[in-house]
Amino acid sequence: xxxxxxxxxxxxxxxxxxxxxxxxxxxxxxxxxxxxxxxxxxxxxxxxxxxxxxxxxxxxxxxxxxxxxxxxxxxxxxxxxxxxxxxxxxxxxxxxxxxxxxxxxxxxxxxxxxxxxxxxxxxxxxxxxxxxxxxxxxxxxxxxxxxxxxxxxxxxxxxxxxxxxxxxxxxxxxxxxxxxxxxxxxxxxxxxxxxxxxxxxxxxxxxxxxxxxxxxxxxxxxxxxxxxxxxxxxxxxxxxxxxxxxxxxxxxxxxxxxxxxxxxxxxxxxxxxxxxxxxxxxxxxxxxxxxxxxxxxxxxxxxxxxxxxxxxxxxxxxxxxxxxxxxxxxxxxxxxxxxxxxxxxxxxxxxxxxxxxxxxxxxxxxxxxxxxxxxxxxxxxxxxxxxxxxxxxxxxxxxxxxxxxxxxxxxxxxxxxxxxxxxxxxxxxxxxxxxxxxxxxxxxxxxxxxxxxxxxxxxxxxxxxxxxxxxxxxxxxxxxxxxxxxxxxxxxxxxxxxxxxxxxxxxxxxxxxxxxxxxxxxxxxxxxxxxxxxxxxxxxxxxxxxxxxxxxxxxxxxxxxxxxxxxxxxxxxxxxxxxxxxxxxxxxxxxxxxxxxxxxxxxxxxxxxxxxxxxxxxxxxxxxxxxxxxxxxxxxxxxxxxxxxxxxxxxxxxxxxxxxxxxxxxxxxxxxxxxxxxxxxxxxxxxxxxxxxxxxxxxxxxxxxxxxxxxxxxxxxxxxxxxxxxxxxxxxxxxxxxxxxxxxxxxxxxxxxxxxxxxxxxxxxxxxxxxxxxxxxxxxxxxxxxxxxxxxxxxxxxxxxxxxxxxxxxxxxxxxxxxxxxxxxxxxxxxxxxxxxxxxxxxxxxxxxxxxxxxxxxxxxxxxxxxxxxxxxxx
RNA sequence: GGGCUCGUAGCUCAGUUGGUUAGAGCGCCACGUUGACAUCGUGGAGGUCACAGGUUCGAAUCCUGUCGGGCCCACCA
Numbered sequence: 001x002x003x004x005x006x007x008x009x010x011x012x013x014x015x016x017x018x019x020x021x022x023x024x025x026x027x028x029x030x031x032x033x034x035x036x037x038x039x040x041x042x043x044x045x046x047x048x049x050x051x052x053x054x055x056x057x058x059x060x061x062x063x064x065x066x067x068x069x070x071x072x073x074x075x076x077x078x079x080x081x082x083x084x085x086x087x088x089x090x091x092x093x094x095x096x097x098x099x100x101x102x103x104x105x106x107x108x109x110x111x112x113x114x115x116x117x118x119x120x121x122x123x124x125x126x127x128x129x130x131x132x133x134x135x136x137x138x139x140x141x142x143x144x145x146x147x148x149x150x151x152x153x154x155x156x157x158x159x160x161x162x163x164x165x166x167x168x169x170x171x172x173x174x175x176x177x178x179x180x181x182x183x184x185x186x187x188x189x190x191x192x193x194x195x196x197x198x199x200x201x202x203x204x205x206x207x208x209x210x211x212x213x214x215x216x217x218x219x220x221x222x223x224x225x226x227x228x229x230x231x232x233x234x235x236x237x238x239x240x241x242x243x244x245x246x247x248x249x250x251x252x253x254x255x256x257x258x259x260x261x262x263x264x265x266x267x268x269x270x271x272x273x274x275x276x277x278x279x280x281x282x283x284x285x286x287x288x289x290x291x292x293x294x295x296x297x298x299x300x301x302x303x304x305x306x307x308x309x310x311x312x313x314x315x316x317x318x319x320x321x322x323x324x325x326x327x328x329x330x331x332x333x334x335x336x337x338x339x340x341x342x343x344x345x346x347x348x349x350x351x352x353x354x355x356x357x358x359x360x361x362x363x364x365x366x367x368x369x370x371x372x373x374x375x376x377x378x379x380x381x382x383x384x385x386x387x388x389x390x391x392x393x394x395x396x397x398x399x400x401x402x403x404x405x406x407x408x409x410x411x412x413x414x415x416x417x418x419x420x421x422x423x424x425x426x427x428x429x430x431x432x433x434x435x436x437x438x439x440x441x442x443x444x445x446x447x448x449x450x451x452x453x454x455x456x457x458x459x460x461x462x463x464x465x466x467x468x469x470x471x472x473x474x475x476x477x478x479x480x481x482x483x484x485x486x487x488x489x490x491x492x493x494x495x496x497x498x499x500x501x502x503x504x505x506x507x508x509x510x511x512x513x514x515x516x517x518x519x520x521x522x523x524x525x526x527x528x529x530x531x532x533x534x535x536x537x538x539x540x541x542x543x544x545x546x547x548x549x550x551x552x553x554x555x556x557x558x559x560x561x562x563x564x565x566x567x568x569x570x571x572x573x574x575x576x577x578x579x580x581x582x583x584x585x586x587x588x589x590x591x592x593x594x595x596x597x598x599x600x601x602x603x604x605x606x607x608x609x610x611x612x613x614x615x616x617x618x619x620x621x622x623x624x625x626x627x628x629x630x631x632x633x634x635x636x637x638x639x640x641x642x643x644x645x646x647x648x649x650x651x652x653x654x655x656x657x658x659x660x661x662x663x664x665x666x667x668x669x670x671x672x673x674x675x676x677x678x679x680x681x682x683x684x685x686x687x688x689x690x691x692x693x694x695x696x697x698x699x700x701x702x703x704x705x706x707x708x709x710x711x712x713x714x715x716x717x718x719x720x721x722x723x724x725x726x727x728x729x730x731x732x733x734x735x736x737x738x739x740x741x742x743x744x745x746x747x748x749x750x751x752x753x754x755x756x757x758x759x760x761x762x763x764x765x766x767x768x769x770x771x772x773x774x775x776x777x778x779x780x781x782x783x784x785x786x787x788x789x790x791x792x793x794x795x796x797x798x799x800x801x802x803x804x805x806x807x808x809x810x811x812x813x814x815x816x817x818x819x820x821x822x823x824x825x826x827x828x829x830x831x832x833x834x835x836x837x838x839x840x841x842x843x844x845x846x847x848x849x850x851x852x853x854x855x856x857x858x859x860x861x862x863x864x865x866x867x868x869x870x871x872x873x874x875x
Numbered sequence: 876g877g878g879c880u881c882g883u884a885g886c887u888c889a890g891u892u893g894g895u896u897a898g899a900g901c902g903c904c905a906c907g908u909u910g911a912c913a914u915c916g917u918g919g920a921g922g923u924c925a926c927a928g929g930u931u932c933g934a935a936u937c938c939u940g941u942c943g944g945g946c947c948c949a950c951c952a
Binding site: 005007008009202204217218219220221232266267268271272275276277278279283285286342343344345399400402403406407410496497499500527531533564565566567569570571572573575577578580581582583584585586587588590591592593594595596597598599633636637640642644645648651652659660663843853854 | 877878879880881886887888889890891894895898899900901902910911912914915916932944945946947948949950951952
């Protein structure tokens, strides 16, 4: 079935076709893999992309890394499942559709009403969802599409409702009043981490409530002072000590207020006047102070960001207008003492940028501190902390373990209700005073469902097990079917910005539902920045569309550029030049394969990849040794998540060792077909997780089976250093001689081995009168015109491993000089080494392994030196 | 204020628990290239590994401090 490779590799012609072959093979689904019963499972769930976004570089990185892991484990014979899905992204999606509606029809969501609006959302969603899934395919993702999930499909709705009612039953979910972050534009609460901070300059006003009040307070928000119930001072503040505990009735801009003087250590005596007006309804800190001191809560601002009724002329004004009006009134009454410019952080909604109003509101919460019997009387928070501390869940890179723990240790109850329409509607129904929590509405008409929806992270927090069939696959506390086979998953791979939003929630949710961790390892990749190191964003227009890169350079090159030169958890810059360089490499691999396959008879194609062929020459021994070590290192690197290192190493072998040296040798030494095919097959397997398309393409041209399910090669133990070193020297000589032979000025290659052992070295070299080496590929001319530094340099280069220098009439003196130089170098090294080993401190204090290694080095130098001396003597 | 991270060639970055002479890609310069490959080959220039101390027989690597980027958390009344 030999099928010749095209002269030039064109990814755009073949990638889609190959993806189709894979998909049709069914091997993306682990159920179709031919595996022994006891094969290990290896599962990753794809972080579900939001259906609002088209793919960006972050997704491409995610796919590159996860597909790499998945393909590697599939090749290793694991029961490998990569589970796809999409996220409904409640608020984000609603915002996008709202904007579209407003732009298109000039209508708001309220104009349409809930049902109509949701219809619009679903139309939008169907369209973008299929686009996104197509794009994920384009990236070559070997996802099991038969298990495709959506955070809002029927199965996930069942999972979410079950989760909610079980949590409610056990008292983990409760309804309560608390200060929430309220976005007056989105008309919804926001979680703490959905709030962003924007630095701004603000005015800090200092004033008294009325002229009888003894303390001047300072604030940037005078309008909220209409709801003040106390003034807080630092307990150490001597100036106001005498007022502590006193109560005053004041007339603040026409509003009668009861103000108690309280102490709180959070108050900074040096900020403003050192006295803080306590507004429980509109500040979290103040709320806590009010609770601690049993003070009432007076709401001033409503859900629209306007002053509530009951505050005289201010009622109905927006907060900002009211603020200016109050300042004007204070000024008129002579109460305003000071006005200064300060910079502070304004909290704004992460979706729309509108300033947040902290408001007391009745919401649904998940208690993170509620002790649970089924968790050994531990809370979700305690469990989630314990698994990170014990290492049961491992973060890669490790430092994110600390960031996770810092977050978890300060975790408060999680507000899960959102006042938006799109999402999982809260499965709670009310009838008068009655409340029903369950999967479906109870019988009867009078029941009304809670209008709120759940925080989008509630459903994505369940992602590892809701996708595997929970709760149906969880019977009597036992996992069955997919849930038993694939949970806990092995790796959760995502961007580090999701540690708080997503990862912490997944861990808690999994503990509640299953009493176990959701994943064993968390691999966190950095952000993909633009060429200047700036965050890619739609508004800045500096984003790079991965699909553009794919069109231009192919998926493999795009993926490889995201995997190389990057380290976990560190941001990396993306540049087109890098993708181009990888494209060039892929072309090189293509040409290497083309050369091997076109010069090899078809009957050798069946050479197995897992049985090392016999080495006939030293060059063979060398390259097979290199391949053996490459297999060992690649396996180790991938097990350690060192993708960049693995790819560097593979490139070095492919380009420098195989293409530049061994293939050149193979042009002279014959009968290398088995070795070449063996090398090619293993090289393609090792590369496949990184660059799946081109490797499969080449593989298909000379194999009947798919590379997708080939067998990862095994290796013998590492060759000892000395052997490898010898082989490297040999390799140099082989090539030098081979080149000389091409000039028809040297004996045939059969004599190579003799050369290597130095027996006929002199004779061969002496024959090379007037010879210049390195006129062709693989070697270069090294022109040395004079003695001195330049010669030394040239000699160094020669010794350094690339070529042997010979010029004009063979100059024995020069050759001798080269050898002498090497001798001197070696002697110097041996001296240093001997000194080192004679140093008793070193021998005693350095680890034995290092001492042994150093001794080995000394031996190596000595053997090398004796070889050199032998050659010099024979000259 | 607390924490994390980075500073290595002109640029982008590697550097595998401290170990001979610190690497790659791109860029630059020179030379070469008619059958695997110009998407190429060979060579070259280019580094006080931010700085200062310390630990060690030995430091780009570990510790302390300084300077300079980036990020996270808290506070900002």
